[in-house]
Amino acid sequence: MNNPFKKAFYGASLILLFSNSNVVVAESLTIASASNFAETVAALVQEFEAKSDYEVRLILGSSGRFYSQISNGAPFDIFLSADREKPAALVTNGLALPQSRFTYATGRLALWSEDENLISGDSSVLSTDEYKKIALANPRLAPYGKAAMEVLTALSLSDDLRDKLVQGENIAQTYQFVSTGNAKLGFVASSQVIKNGALTSGSAWLVPEDLHLPIHQDAVILAKSKENSAAHAFMDFLKASEGRRIIQSYGYGLQDL
Amino acid sequence: MKFSSDDLTALYLTLELAATVTLILLLLGAPLAWWLARTQSWFKGPIGAVVALPLVLPPTVLGFYLLLAMGPNGPIGQVTQSIGIGTLAFTYPGLVFASVLYSLPFVVQPLQNAFEAIGDRPLEVAATLGAGKLKRFFFVGVPMAKPGFFTAAVLGFAHTVGEFGVVLMIGGNIPGETRVVSVQVYDHVEALAYGQAHQLALFLVLFSFAVLLLVYGIQRNSYRMLFRLNS
Numbered sequence: 001m002n003n004p005f006k007k008a009f010y011g012a013s014l015i016l017l018f019s020n021s022n023v024v025v026a027e028s029l030t031i032a033s034a035s036n037f038a039e040t041v042a043a044l045v046q047e048f049e050a051k052s053d054y055e056v057r058l059i060l061g062s063s064g065r066f067y068s069q070i071s072n073g074a075p076f077d078i079f080l081s082a083d084r085e086k087p088a089a090l091v092t093n094g095l096a097l098p099q100s101r102f103t104y105a106t107g108r109l110a111l112w113s114e115d116e117n118l119i120s121g122d123s124s125v126l127s128t129d130e131y132k133k134i135a136l137a138n139p140r141l142a143p144y145g146k147a148a149m150e151v152l153t154a155l156s157l158s159d160d161l162r163d164k165l166v167q168g169e170n171i172a173q174t175y176q177f178v179s180t181g182n183a184k185l186g187f188v189a190s191s192q193v194i195k196n197g198a199l200t201s202g203s204a205w206l207v208p209e210d211l212h213l214p215i216h217q218d219a220v221i222l223a224k225s226k227e228n229s230a231a232h233a234f235m236d237f238l239k240a241s242e243g244r245r246i247i248q249s250y251g252y253g254l255q256d257l
Numbered sequence: 258m259k260f261s262s263d264d265l266t267a268l269y270l271t272l273e274l275a276a277t278v279t280l281i282l283l284l285l286g287a288p289l290a291w292w293l294a295r296t297q298s299w300f301k302g303p304i305g306a307v308v309a310l311p312l313v314l315p316p317t318v319l320g321f322y323l324l325l326a327m328g329p330n331g332p333i334g335q336v337t338q339s340i341g342i343g344t345l346a347f348t349y350p351g352l353v354f355a356s357v358l359y360s361l362p363f364v365v366q367p368l369q370n371a372f373e374a375i376g377d378r379p380l381e382v383a384a385t386l387g388a389g390k391l392k393r394f395f396f397v398g399v400p401m402a403k404p405g406f407f408t409a410a411v412l413g414f415a416h417t418v419g420e421f422g423v424v425l426m427i428g429g430n431i432p433g434e435t436r437v438v439s440v441q442v443y444d445h446v447e448a449l450a451y452g453q454a455h456q457l458a459l460f461l462v463l464f465s466f467a468v469l470l471l472v473y474g475i476q477r478n479s480y481r482m483l484f485r486l487n488s
Contacts, residue, residue: 064447133347138430141447166347166429169447177429181328182346 028055029230030075032066034082034217035172036107036144036189040250041080047246048237054230062170064141070095070222077225078234080104080217082171083143087218096220104238106253107215109147109207112178112193113185119203125185126157131164135177135186138167143215145174148187150212190251197249209253216255264457266433267441274349274437275417278356282364282413283406285357290368291394312362316422323355324427347429352437355427356417363412371405372398411472415465 033041038060045056059076066079067086071093079096081087084103090096111119111126119125126134137145145167152158168174171189178186187207193200219238225231237243244254260268293305311319326333327345334344345351375398383397399406421439428435430444438461445454 062447064449068446068449132343133429135429138444138447140444166431169425169430169443173426176324177346180324181330181334182324182344182427183429 027228027230028057029077029228029234030057030059031078031080031234032059032061032070032074032076033080034063034066035060035170036082036191037080037105037217038172040105040191040247040252043246043250044238044243047242048234051237052230052233054233056230056234060172062141063143076222077228077231078219078221080219082107082215082217084216084218087220090220090222094223096222097226100221100235101218102235102239102257103216103255104219105217105247106255107144107147107217108190108209108251108253109144109151109187109212109215110190110193110251111185111205111207112188112202113204114179114181114202115184116201116203118185119205121203122205123155125205126152126155126161131184133166133177133183134161134164135166135168135174135183135188137171137174137187138169142168142170142174143217144171144187144189147212147215151187151207154211194251195249197251206251217252260456260460261453263432263436264438264441264453267436267438267457268460270433270436271418271438274352274356275414277353278360278417279364279410279413281353281357282360283410286361286364286368286409286413287399287406288394290365291372291398293365293369294372308365309362311359316359316420317426319355319359320423320426323358323423327351327427346427347431347435349434351427352424352435355423356420359420359423360413360416363416364409367408367412368402368405371402371408374405375401407472411468415468418461418465 031041031045041058041060045058048054049056063082063086066074066076066081067090070076070079070090079087079090087096087101091098091101111123113119113125118130125131136148139145139149149158152161166177166183168177168186171192174186175188175192177183178188190204190206193202193204194206219235221228221231221235238247239257248254289308293301293308323333324346325331327337328334329338329344337343337345342350345354379397379401380393383393388396419439420437421443424435424437424440425443428437428440430436430440436444438457442454442457442461445451445457
């Protein structure tokens with residue numbers, strides 16, 4: 001080791017090694033969250049990290065994919081599903097802690113368009129010729145898509161609109177179809193277009209909850225993270241008044257605990 | 258194996274899409290590859306690089322930009338609206354357009370290799386015998402590059418059948434219009450319908466293997482072409 005650059009390199013590595021070991025005392029936590037909850041969970045994580053020493057890794061995607069990944073050993077600690085069935089099935093299969101399961105949010109559906117004048121706060125636009133394509137999440141895969149189909153059935157429109165429907169693989173892609181204007185309007189999660197009770201852009205109709213079955217979204221801690229204190233701390237944070245306030249501010253409903 | 262009618266629709270749509278795209282690509286790709294093989298122009302480098310871009314770019318990049326460009330405010334969307342055909346996203350023609358872009362290098366590069374392999378001599382001989390530019394292309398270039406056309410057609414077809422990311426991003430999952438087999442398999446898996454997924458996926462594996470085996474059996478030369486494309 002006679003090269004001065006080499007010496008400098010090893011010296012720097014040693015310093016990094018020691019400085020790192022001082023930082024990584026906090027337990028880390030990996031959350032797999034349904035994509036409809038993306039912005040809300042990001043806000044929750046930010047607040048949670050500010051209040052604790054825990055480090056959170058956030059992974060967004062569809063609940064169905066997370067379910068298969070968890071069944072095949074994915075290294076997550078908490079699963080925030082877009083439905084009730086998948087966390088329940090994980091508990092049944094012994095992959096999640098039964099006592100950890102609870103409903104962290106109840107989803108609301110919004111019919112939304114980037115066009116400010118298209119939707120006048122009710123469903124009337126649906127039976128007009130003002131649009132060629134209407135986007136919704138794939139009803140077979142996404143709870144918000146299933147709820148959207150229930151709304152169309154309740155309004156007796158599902159047959160008339162069959163040729164206008166385009167499906168996103170999840171609610172994030174559905175939002176993308178509408179926000180790029182490729183579909184003039186679509187059923188999205190209200191949390192995607194409402195911040196602090198106000199619409200962020202365009203026009204929308206907040207779909208009344210009696211037009212579809214409730215979208216209960218359940219959370220679980222995975223069985224192999226039983227001893228992870230960060231996971232338990234985050235679940236407590238979701239149930240505490242501060243967490244609940246954040247969830248509500250994105251337009252979600254809450255259940256009594 | 259017994260497929261549901263949705264699966265059959267998706268299979269038929271995929272084959273139709275791949276056949277259409279292959280035909281368009283051979284018609285467009287041959288002159289382009291000929292030009293790339295013979296030109297001394299300064300543009301050869303940049304155009305060749307653009308043709309090869311889909312080899313490198315993730316389908317998500319292509320899909321994302323196509324979605325923006327095809328939208329009512331995007332450049333492609335503006336053109337298609339002004340000629341009265343609306344926007345291309347979520348339509349079969351839109352899928353054909355995207356697939357032509359996506360599979361372009363898989364057709365152009367084998368053709369270009371084949372044209373380059375002919376060398377200058379046969380064309381010079383043809384020229385001294387009085388053959389013009391078009392005649393040299395049709396009566397010397399194309400016949401001598403026949404194995405290249407074969408490889409190009411197979412690769413273009415196969416690559417379009419195997420397309421997934423771009424279709425997922427611009428398709429909108431419409432049965433009989435944009436729901437191709439790869440998306441159908443994905444949906445089965447996401448819906449945890451592993452039985453249906455297996456059936457369709459296994460069929461695709463066998464089908465693809467059979468097609469490639471047939472091709473390589475008929476034309477051992479095309480194997481070398483494929484190897485050259487990848488190296």
